[in-house]
Amino acid sequence: MDAVLRSGNHDPKAFRAALGSFATGVTVITARSGDGTPVGLTANSFNSVSLDPPMVLWSLAKSSRSLPVFMDTEHWAVHVLAAEQQALSDVFARAGEDKFAGLHVVSAESSGVPLLQSCAARFECRTSFRYEGGDHVIIVGEVIAFERSARSPLVFHAGRYARATEHDRSLPQTRSARVAGGLNDDMLGYLLGRAHYQSHAGLRELVRAEGLSEAEWIVIAALTVQDGVTAASLDAALSYVLDASCEPLLYTLLAQGWVAIAGSAGGPPLYRLSDSGRTRSVLLLAAAKSRESDLLARMGGDDGLLLKALLRKFITSTNPGLADLWPA
Numbered sequence: 001m002d003a004v005l006r007s008g009n010h011d012p013k014a015f016r017a018a019l020g021s022f023a024t025g026v027t028v029i030t031a032r033s034g035d036g037t038p039v040g041l042t043a044n045s046f047n048s049v050s051l052d053p054p055m056v057l058w059s060l061a062k063s064s065r066s067l068p069v070f071m072d073t074e075h076w077a078v079h080v081l082a083a084e085q086q087a088l089s090d091v092f093a094r095a096g097e098d099k100f101a102g103l104h105v106v107s108a109e110s111s112g113v114p115l116l117q118s119c120a121a122r123f124e125c126r127t128s129f130r131y132e133g134g135d136h137v138i139i140v141g142e143v144i145a146f147e148r149s150a151r152s153p154l155v156f157h158a159g160r161y162a163r164a165t166e167h168d169r170s171l172p173q174t175r176s177a178r179v180a181g182g183l184n185d186d187m188l189g190y191l192l193g194r195a196h197y198q199s200h201a202g203l204r205e206l207v208r209a210e211g212l213s214e215a216e217w218i219v220i221a222a223l224t225v226q227d228g229v230t231a232a233s234l235d236a237a238l239s240y241v242l243d244a245s246c247e248p249l250l251y252t253l254l255a256q257g258w259v260a261i262a263g264s265a266g267g268p269p270l271y272r273l274s275d276s277g278r279t280r281s282v283l284l285l286a287a288a289k290s291r292e293s294d295l296l297a298r299m300g301g302d303d304g305l306l307l308k309a310l311l312r313k314f315i316t317s318t319n320p321g322l323a324d325l326w327p328a
């Protein structure tokens with residue numbers, strides 16, 4: 001571990017970076033000034049203090065514009081933001097804006113403190129103590145009321161927003177091949193291949209019941225995105241999932257009534273889904289989406305969302321320049 005802070009040798013940037021190793025939640029803390037104006041700021045210095053009596057604390061920069069309000073008022077509310085509330089965090093972290101514009105705000109019954117909605121948790125507090133804390137004021141408050149929802153919290157770590165996911169110790173250990181250097185089940189190819197197989201099992205049955213091969217279904221699914229395309233442009237868009245050319249598949253689908261010719265504009269034929277093909281494919285995709293939700297729910301919490309976010313990141317950061325199926 002690198003020691004970067006010694007007394008008399010203060011590097012604020014390094015100190016801030018080291019503090020960033022401590023992952024926190026993100027809160028928005030609100031209050032109302034004497035003239036009724038709502039104020040609020042994003043804060044991750046929030047923490048618990050005492051269970052009985054219930055007390056919490058946070059620290060407020062002395063440079064903050066809302067300092068006079070929090071030094072004056074006794075009442076404030078801490079909103080623990082949910083994973084989807086990054087934008088709200090950004091709004092309340094910026095100075096010089098009407099931070100409450102467009103928000104659904106309710107005033108707390110007794111104190112009038114502005115309360116925001118759809119958070120992971122909310123604590124209505126009354127100031128118990130204020131302490132000097134260098135360039136911050138430490139505010140300790142007693143919790144008068146609180147609410148909690150099942151929403152996953154927004155996380156802040158190393159200067160960035162993150163998501164919380166359970167550290168699941170019950171997962172099986174990585175298994176290796178019996179021969180040194182052989183396959184182990186921690187390899188990305190194995191994981192992606194097996195996950196794809198398992199995530200597709202339900203849909204595969206439905207596709208077969210429609211009398212379609214998997215390759216034909218891929219072409220149909222692509223035609224729900226692109227309408228009026230040549231076989232060559234489908235080949236380019238599907239190069240990473242289909243080994244063979246789409247043309248023979250399109251002929252079969254044409255004969256079966258899934259696909260129709262949209263025209264040719266003087267060039268090669270342009271293919272689209274027929275009306276009945278579109279209806280049937282929409283039904284299949286709806287069934288696929290519903291099965292997908294069931295499978296992702298089995299992972300628990302927000303892990304399904306996290307899995308998708310990480311896959312999207314992997315696809316974007318390793319894209320060798322593949323043609324995109326979705327038009328820009």
Ligand SMILES: Cc1cc2nc3c(=O)[nH]c(=O)nc-3n(C[C@H](O)[C@H](O)[C@H](O)COP(=O)(O)O)c2cc1C
Pocket residue numbers: 026040041042043044045046058059060061063064065066067089092093094095096156
């Ligand atoms: C994730 C995050 C955490 C923050 N935590 C704090 C904090 O704990 N205390 C603080 O005073 N400012 C904190 N800030 C900065 C304030 O939100 C920011 O300075 C805000 O503009 C202050 O608003 P005000 O000047 O209207 O009071 C944080 C900002 C972010 C993005």
